[in-house]
Amino acid sequence: MNYESVAKPSLFGNLIPISLLIIALCCLATGGIFVRFSELGPVTTGFYRALFAIPLAYFWVKLEKGTNLGNEKLSKPHFVAILGGVFLGVDLALWHTSFFMTTVANANLLANLMPFILVPLNLILFKIAPSRLFVYGLGFASAGLILLVGGKAEFTEKSLFGDSLALITALFYALYLLVIGKLRAKYTASSLMLWSSFGCALFLLPVSIILEDTIMISSINSLLILLSLALFSHIGGQGLLAVALGKVDLNLSSVLVLLQPLIAAIYAYLLFNETLTFMEVAGASVILVGIYLAKKGSD
Numbered sequence: 001m002n003y004e005s006v007a008k009p010s011l012f013g014n015l016i017p018i019s020l021l022i023i024a025l026c027c028l029a030t031g032g033i034f035v036r037f038s039e040l041g042p043v044t045t046g047f048y049r050a051l052f053a054i055p056l057a058y059f060w061v062k063l064e065k066g067t068n069l070g071n072e073k074l075s076k077p078h079f080v081a082i083l084g085g086v087f088l089g090v091d092l093a094l095w096h097t098s099f100f101m102t103t104v105a106n107a108n109l110l111a112n113l114m115p116f117i118l119v120p121l122n123l124i125l126f127k128i129a130p131s132r133l134f135v136y137g138l139g140f141a142s143a144g145l146i147l148l149v150g151g152k153a154e155f156t157e158k159s160l161f162g163d164s165l166a167l168i169t170a171l172f173y174a175l176y177l178l179v180i181g182k183l184r185a186k187y188t189a190s191s192l193m194l195w196s197s198f199g200c201a202l203f204l205l206p207v208s209i210i211l212e213d214t215i216m217i218s219s220i221n222s223l224l225i226l227l228s229l230a231l232f233s234h235i236g237g238q239g240l241l242a243v244a245l246g247k248v249d250l251n252l253s254s255v256l257v258l259l260q261p262l263i264a265a266i267y268a269y270l271l272f273n274e275t276l277t278f279m280e281v282a283g284a285s286v287i288l289v290g291i292y293l294a295k296k297g298s299d
Helices: 011-028 031-037 042-063 076-098 104-111 115-126 132-150 160-183 189-211 220-245 250-256 259-272 278-298
Strands: none
Touching (some): 011 220, 011 259, 031 042, 076 160, 104 160, 115 160, 132 250, 132 278, 160 189, 160 220, 259 278
């Protein structure tokens, strides 16, 4: 299959997709909140997130104009999108589980090292080399991430397995973004969400049955949490991220994703009264500087 490269738009042309990407990150950052309140296990919660997203994505397909996978017979792009969903399923299963085996800070820090995997993969697979300024920006943003989250991280022998799960999460999230980013050169975000959500649910269902005690929803409250997770985190988060990937450079998108821990920290401050230390504020500032440099390096 031939993937078209994403044309680099002007500064003003970039403004709208970058804004959409930031909104997507605001939606994605709600995921940890909904998982925290879910009455089901972490893998089962991820399964329902993807399952409930399927009809929402189908409705979106009917509204969105453009080339979508629903207009074609089953072919290679369908299976590539499904494979992307499997990558996301592995990501969700590992990341959700890591919350119960290590600290939330460790899980956020290690999972968000994803750009260090995606950028080399983009170079190796598609010969897309980042500029020197972009690399400097990535370095700054990563240093900011360590300042923001690293102060609460606790790397011990006890948490080693959970830390490993969170780190592997970064690999599979990078693979997911790589698949969706390349398919977005030709197909609509809605159709990619439909087929990747199917692949995600298909993977997580048997894993849920094997690893967790129950997959049955037992209350209206549990149902509402799972529906909110599907609507906000999956369709609002991954869906808008897929929209933005059609216009924003994939490497730059991976660096912008580093805003997610910052947004999550703001949510924690507003919802759970978790104070922001001087180090965390400094880390947030360094992340923003790094993103600005990476943006300039991608123009």
